[in-house]
Amino acid sequence: MALGIAAVLTGCTATYRTAEAERAFPPIGKFVTVDGGARVHYIQAGDGPDVVLIHGxxxxxxxxxxxxxxxxxDHYRVTAFDRxxxxxxxxxxxxxxxxxxxAGESPRQQATMLREAALALGVHDPVVVGHSFGGIVAYAWAVMGLDEDSPVNASAMVSFAGVAMPWPGELGPYYQINxxxxxxxxxxxLISxxxxxxxxxxxxxxxxAPQAAPDGYAEYIGAPLALRPETFRANVRQVNTLRPHAVELSQRYPELTLPIEILHGTADTTVxxxxxxxxxxxxxxxxxxTRMSGVGHMPHHVDPEAAIAAIDRAAARAGLR
Structure with a gap:
């Protein structure tokens, strides 16, 4: 009885917190439907060459x-996706x-969904930008261009502290257990x-760390959305199953010839x-x-001008500017 009551209490509390998170942080963009009926949430604005932003x-x-x-x-048509x-x-x-x-979505599966969404939105020859886990999705997007003739093949790529390679050892218990x-x-x-x-x-x-989050970031980002049980499960499963996909993808990297610009902090302990x-x-x-001395895992927030400069260099090298 005690376990049953605890389970009901946990479920009800998680459901309530999910509803509160979605009330406080509703979608701020639009939706596009891809093959298989899945909906992709995105925002898009601006004029110029296409830039695609993929979060971590x-x-x-x-x-x-x-x-x-x-x-x-002001200089690009920018599309940001929820992964x-x-x-x-x-x-x-x-x-x-x-x-x-x-099961967790592989970088290639994620890139497939986002490429289909980008195609539906008229994106072409984009500069694909990825942060952290979004970095390896961007690498997958670029690798897919080696095998597919598509308008959404990346013309250039930018990585902000992006995951790219298989790592030594295993992930910690947080990801292994969850x-x-x-x-x-x-x-x-229970966590949710x-x-x-x-x-x-x-x-x-x-x-x-070692920098501080910008003022207002924690209140804006919608972190409670990540605690929704379904979102929580998706995230930890993607990370927990990532390494074999990183091994596979990295074997194709030497084939890449598109311009790639990387910003990475020397003090980054996450990636x-x-x-x-x-x-x-x-x-x-x-x-x-570009090695950013003493910078942690969020280089695009620590120095947004450096992030913009990296995108500009990638676009220029691709002949887009």
């Missing part, structure tokens, strides 16, 4: 809308998504229902520069790395 793990398109998006629209399963974008069609499932069937059914509902707001704020500050971006530039002759 646990986030949503509000990360870019907080600052960088509006800085770009599959996050924000207000549906999961990849057909993927198992129940409490006991463990990405498991047990975690999906037990620990995620009862984790305090202060813990969410601590995670945000940890992501920016360490030596494991990821330093290795990319040894594999891809067209990749250029």
């Amino acid at each position: 793990a646990g986030g949503n398109l509000r990360d870019f809308k907080f600052d960088l998006f509006d800085r770009l629209t 599959p399963g996050l924000g207000y974008t549906d999961r990849y069609p057909g993927i198992a998504d129940g409490p006991f499932a463990t 990405g498991s069937a047990f975690g999906g059914a037990v620990t995620i509902p 229902a009862f984790v305090p707001t202060s813990k969410v704020e601590d995670v945000i500050e940890g992501t920016f 360490p520069i030596d494991i990821h971006s330093e290795k990319v530039i040894s594999l891809v002759a067209s990749a250029h790395l």
